[in-house]
Amino acid sequence: MKDAFGAPQSLLLLGGTSAIGLATARRLIARRTRTVWLAGRPSPELAAAAGSLRALGAEVRVVPFDALDTDAHAERLGRVFAEGDVDLVLLAFGIPGDQTRDEADPAAAVRVAQTNYTGAVSAALVCAAALQAQGHGSLVVLSSVAGERGRRADFIYGSSKAGLDVFAQGLGDALYGTGVHVMVVRPGAVRRPGTAGRPGGPTATTPEAVAGAIELGLRRRSETVWVPGPLRLVASALRHVPRPLHRRLPV
Amino acid sequence: MAVESFVQDDDCVPLTGAGGTAPSLALLVRPRSAPEAARAVLGRGARGVVARGHGGTCGDAAQNAGGTVLDLTGLDRIQGLDATAGVVVCEAGTGLDRLARALLPHGWQPPLDLAGGLRPAGRRGPGTVGGALASGGLAGRLRSLELLTADGSVRTVRPGDPLCDATTGGLGLTGVILSATLALRPVETAYLRDRATGFRDADALLAHWTGDAPGERHARAWVELSGRGRAVLTTAEPVPYDGLPRGHRARRDPLAPPRSGGAGGLRPLPGLARAHALLPSGLRALSALPAPAGTATGPGSGPGHVTGTSAGRSRPTGPLAALGGFGLPLPGLPGLPGAPGPVGPFVRYRCAVPEGREEALRGILALLAHRRSPARAARHARVERVHADGTGPLAFPVRGWCLALDVPAGARGLGPFLDLVDERVAAAGGRVCLAEDARLRPALLPVMYPRLDAFRELRAAHDPRSVFRSDLARRLGVWKSWE
């Protein structure tokens, strides 16, 4: 059960090696989280992620989960909920794709869309039903500022996130008043340890900052969270920029 | 189509405690009779059932996510009164205020703590007999209770019986209290008299209170956490007939329900006045206190004149004492400087510190009032003396001290800060009140409640299939051990 500050005791991380997901898990383990389920495609990285959280004192279990294998979602994720309550589901899987290459390779573009959108729709619906049955819990969906408005630089990824974002908003409304809370998180460009040098601009953030924003959002039961916070204003301004101008903006 | 699955059963409602934090959805069933309640217990789903009264406690004790919650307020008959012996039999959903009003003409009152008055006040109602018993109040005056147990049968249990002792303070986890037999307190009038004494700070208050504290049974102190850190000690005594001022309206009919908040230094006994008309007298007194000696400008005029002494300032019963007595936040009282009460979601921190550990109590108060403490958002803390340990394995009372404060849940850093306070409380041999709790670290439960295992054993014997469950029990792992 979550406490008065929205701190969960159990976490299901969909995308068990996600940098943002793991940063959030570390933060929550420092508070009340004792049980962590890492759902992901089996790999040495996934095992290492489990080990790193165990070292922090959490009881970590790994479940094989592939976003593209939607047929298996109900059974795989159902097993997790059958073991006990899940206070927080963090939907953190996703792939950025490679815009230029994917434009020439429709099959690759479809994989981006299927992972980020249809895979997420399927997993979110399975989890939402389970959360609803237990009468409490939060579903946090990692969207992206890229889904806010179509951009030349990443519209394949952006459109998949736009679809996911609208889906998650609607799901939040459907679940309003059921004790289940849905929160959409829209980070700007997230700097990874490996890409430290890359210029990010004012909309850049870090996995740790996103994790902090998620913790705060849980406490406030927010419905939408932008990271960094001022991104909300930037996005709101950009929404009204005329297209000919928007096309030429370096965003 | 998929959306259809989210359409709720009309009887499924999100519930919270009075603190308004951590909502969860449950099927709310409101039985009208004992057999109906038994049917609901037998017909519960896989996630069990728990009883609920007015939902006046602040945490998640009266919630059961995904399961059934039995709203007992439909069982509110006062079934019998022995007006000679002063014993009442009433159903568990009877409101404490309704009980107080019904008993008054007979010269009896429910055995409530007079200084605390009725709590909690506010929108939720003042609490039910069942809720008070299950959260650890009234226990000393209990004669027997009817308990609906996991197998749907009703048992009559008395203090001394382990099941009865575990039920008082047992947070609804041993069964559903259907009715209770309580010993009452005789009263000659509908009023009590408050006295308030001001102190420079908490240290002065504790020095006075730990020393000679004669007969102050119904005493409660308020300590400012922000501002100057002053303190006020209020004591309340029922007014005997001869104590009524000459010419007082009540001299003609001393047991008539008071129509106003009271006058002439008197106020109605708990439950007999409307909560919103009243303000805790201690708070009133706090805001009326002059500045500490040295910086004092000394109002020295007006009816609430305060006399200074070296220990503190003592104040005769004056107009300030005519107000209040309900010990809890009354949100949104306009224009009153000391008016308490976080308006949004809040966390009630209530803890006990054993007698002899006054140093720890002082330390905790200092920590709460520290310059960077998020607890300062509570504005004041309430301190009471507790005269006896509780009996049941989950009973909260510890002979010594009880400290409580209401902090807005959004106060920055409050979660980790209260964890720190917990450590101090546990180190002093104290405990946090589970009925109000919404955030305790589960690992501290067996430390603070060393008889937890006895409670678990009793539960294993009487409810092997875990019929009675609540969000609090899940969150704290009452049934699970946390190594």
Ligand SMILES: Cc1cc2nc3c(=O)[nH]c(=O)nc-3n(C[C@H](O)[C@H](O)[C@H](O)COP(=O)(O)OP(=O)(O)OC[C@H]3O[C@@H](n4cnc5c(N)ncnc54)[C@H](O)[C@@H]3O)c2cc1C
């Ligand atoms: C030591 C102590 C002394 C107190 N003294 C006073 C006092 O003098 N005056 C005063 O007004 N308040 C007092 N209180 C507080 C009071 O007991 C509660 O705040 C209030 O009465 C709760 O009532 P409620 O109906 O709102 O309970 P709820 O908040 O609805 O429920 C509280 C708990 O009781 C359980 N519960 C409720 N009804 C039943 C039932 N029928 N059977 C089994 N379990 C049930 C719930 O599951 C939950 O765990 C005291 C509390 C303590 C711990």
Ligand SMILES: NC(=O)c1ccc[n+]([C@@H]2O[C@H](COP(=O)([O-])OP(=O)(O)OC[C@H]3O[C@@H](n4cnc5c(N)ncnc54)[C@H](OP(=O)(O)O)[C@@H]3O)[C@@H](O)[C@H]2O)c1
């Ligand atoms: N990084 C950013 O700049 C940024 C900005 C805004 C929003 N976001 C979004 O935030 C989320 C997390 O970001 P991040 O930076 O933490 O990402 P990350 O570190 O790249 O992690 C992505 C995760 O998705 C998993 N994944 C990919 N395809 C999968 C599939 N088919 N099935 C199951 N899991 C799959 C990966 O698992 P494997 O280890 O198996 O590959 C990995 O755990 C993503 O949804 C991302 O789109 C990121």
